[in-house]
Amino acid sequence: MSNMFLFFASLLVLHMDMNSIRMRRDAIVDHLREASSMGYNAVLWEVEDKIKWETCPECVHPEAFSKREFREILAEAESLGLEPIPLMQTFAHAEYILSHEKYRPWREVDANPTCYCVSKLEVREFQKRFLFEYLDLFGPSVKNFHLGADEAHAFGTCPACVKRDKFELFMEHLDGLASVLRERGIRPGIWCDMMLTGKLSDAQIDAQVNKFPKYLTAWYWDYYYGSEEKNLSYWAGRIDHLTENGFSVIFAPATASWGDSPFLPMYGKHSDNVAAAAELTRRKNLHGLCVTSWSVHLSPKRLQYPLWELAAQRYLAPGDSVEKDFSAILVRRLGTDDIQMMKDITSWFPSLIPFDSRFGTCAAKWARPIAGTAKDGIERYRREEPDYVPPLPCEIEANFASVRKALSKMETKSSDLRMAPFISGARLAIRHAETIADELGGKVPVRFPEEESRRFFGIEQSASSAALSSSLVWMPLAGEGGKFAETASVNQKGR
Ligand SMILES: [Zn+2]
Known part of the structure; x- marks a missing residue:
């Protein structure tokens, strides 16, 4: 064209x-x-x-x-x-x-x-x-x-x-x-x-x-x-x-x-x-x-x-x-023509929004990191949207378990390099959803895929921007507002 x-x-x-x-x-x-x-x-x-x-x-x-x-x-x-x-x-x-x-x-x-x-x-x-x-x-x-x-x-x-x-x-x-x-x-x-x-x-x-x-x-x-x-x-x-x-x-x-x-x-x-x-x-x-x-x-x-x-x-x-x-x-x-699978993997994302990650990124823009966890995110969201019914941890788990299955089928079907960024993104997105479900279910997450997500954001962002993006996604889920705030301020000098 x-x-x-x-x-x-x-x-x-x-x-x-x-x-x-x-x-x-x-x-x-x-x-x-x-x-x-x-x-x-x-x-x-x-x-x-x-x-x-x-x-x-x-x-x-x-x-x-x-x-x-x-x-x-x-x-x-x-x-x-x-x-x-x-x-x-x-x-x-x-x-x-x-x-x-x-x-x-x-x-x-x-x-x-x-x-x-x-x-x-x-x-x-x-x-x-x-x-x-x-x-x-x-x-x-x-x-x-x-x-x-x-x-x-x-x-x-x-x-x-x-x-x-x-x-x-x-x-x-x-x-x-x-x-x-x-x-x-x-x-x-x-x-x-x-x-x-x-x-x-x-x-x-x-x-x-x-x-x-x-x-x-x-x-x-x-x-x-x-x-x-x-x-x-x-x-x-x-x-x-x-x-x-x-x-x-x-x-x-x-x-x-x-x-x-x-x-x-x-x-x-x-x-x-x-x-x-x-x-x-x-x-x-x-x-x-x-x-x-x-x-x-x-x-x-x-x-x-x-x-x-x-x-x-x-x-x-x-x-x-x-x-x-x-x-x-x-x-x-x-390298895939499976539109339905692409749609299925990504269609559940909006239901996860209230659980914090985007509050984190918006907070960075405002230079006002918000401390808190997925549960805090939901409570904040409920105050603004009283009719909102959040998905249960088991629903999130069930949905993303089936998404994981679809993804692994895609992975074994192809060693196509064109797919690599999508597959990395999908893996991280699923991990993110599962972490939200764990946190809501009262489990304390032991490890976050920070290294992996830094590398992923680093495909297009500078190293420090990728580090900030990664911390914005995971820190709110860790409930480590303090650590999150520190990372944000180091990377945004004075913002
Ligand atoms: Zn005025």
């Missing part, structure tokens, strides 16, 4: 997210080459603190790329036909800035290091300076720029902001930054949630959407669309309010999102999601398709290659059926 299949002027974007992990440079280049060969023509760069920024030297990660190194990566991407689309956070998800003591006064809510107070003039000045630095780094080929703005739950709640009309305040802040871009002929965009927020009638949504300027590209993210799971995005099904009101829309499904194991993505849910999103993007002739891949879910991105390729193929040159396309891709990439 090549870019010649892009018969309409549209974007096929791969999301390269450097939040929470430090990806190795060779891994990034591998991903770019794969994406280009699949037909992608743009990359959404979420670089966060992994660049040696001058605007905010306090926030720079100890293993951040120098600008020279990153420009070399960008040059490689450009030579592969991948347009750079930078993403800079302007409302929320700014924990890489606001976790630092110096910037604490800029938080909208003191206890929450993710959301800026945008009433503060110094915040706007800071973001403008930062924006100029982004533009300088990414260079003259930038045609689209993403200003974030998703999940800004705390937005507009401080004593100063609460006095303002929320949308007016939002637009005032956004417009100031967007004008810098528009003067240079660059098209600004934001995630769609703020535009489609609220329990509103169709007419009210239209009115709300029309408060936003038409120069914005709306990046419509929905990681459930097309899958069998209940859609938890409150804007589900509201895409027409954007297209019919004249917005340029990019549909964003996911291949790494909430629900994934730290060791494997959910092949069933994500394949349904990307295939349906690609189909809708074609049918509605949207501005583009962006496959998001959130690194906080930790597993090596090469395990998502079959999903990235499925998205590209269903968008650019779909075959007769999704199943056939996916099974051909799996054979080519992983």
Whole structure:
């Protein structure tokens, strides 16, 4: 497949997210080459603190790329036909800035290091300076720029902001930054949630959407669309309010999102999601398709290659059926065509989420490690979701015993090297589930496969990033909050 299949002027974007992990440079280049060969023509760069920024030297990660190194990566991407689309956070998800003591006064809510107070003039000045630095780094080929703005739950709640009309305040802040871009002929965009927020009638949504300027590209993210799971995005099904009101829309499904194991993505849910999103993007002739891949879910991105390729193929040159396309891709990439087995192995992961591992990784982003065990995780989750019925340890054991059996059949059937990362991930994922079951059943785990999981994360992460990822997964289950916190702080220096 090549870019010649892009018969309409549209974007096929791969999301390269450097939040929470430090990806190795060779891994990034591998991903770019794969994406280009699949037909992608743009990359959404979420670089966060992994660049040696001058605007905010306090926030720079100890293993951040120098600008020279990153420009070399960008040059490689450009030579592969991948347009750079930078993403800079302007409302929320700014924990890489606001976790630092110096910037604490800029938080909208003191206890929450993710959301800026945008009433503060110094915040706007800071973001403008930062924006100029982004533009300088990414260079003259930038045609689209993403200003974030998703999940800004705390937005507009401080004593100063609460006095303002929320949308007016939002637009005032956004417009100031967007004008810098528009003067240079660059098209600004934001995630769609703020535009489609609220329990509103169709007419009210239209009115709300029309408060936003038409120069914005709306990046419509929905990681459930097309899958069998209940859609938890409150804007589900509201895409027409954007297209019919004249917005340029990019549909964003996911291949790494909430629900994934730290060791494997959910092949069933994500394949349904990307295939349906690609189909809708074609049918509605949207501005583009962006496959998001959130690194906080930790597993090596090469395990998502079959999903990235499925998205590209269903968008650019779909075959007769999704199943056939996916099974051909799996054979080519992983040496197996057993879709059912791939789905079975990964379908149980969401039920394990409340047991802590992801709380651990999110805690690292927030620089606030949470001590505790699987049991603590469940109790915390129950307070937020009173109707939640957790699986019993025996149910977890029974499910993963059968998964282990399916996996060993796969292992004996093939000595295929293409399968190796999947098999390592599956082994660790099963071990993780069994440890959760043991811990819930009152058994004290004696040993964790830390070495093994460090090696696994090390396929794509730097050594210290892999060590941190590994400790985030296992330490909460060990109930060793203290040790966990120490590891996190050593690796994140000052975060
Ligand atoms: Zn405020």
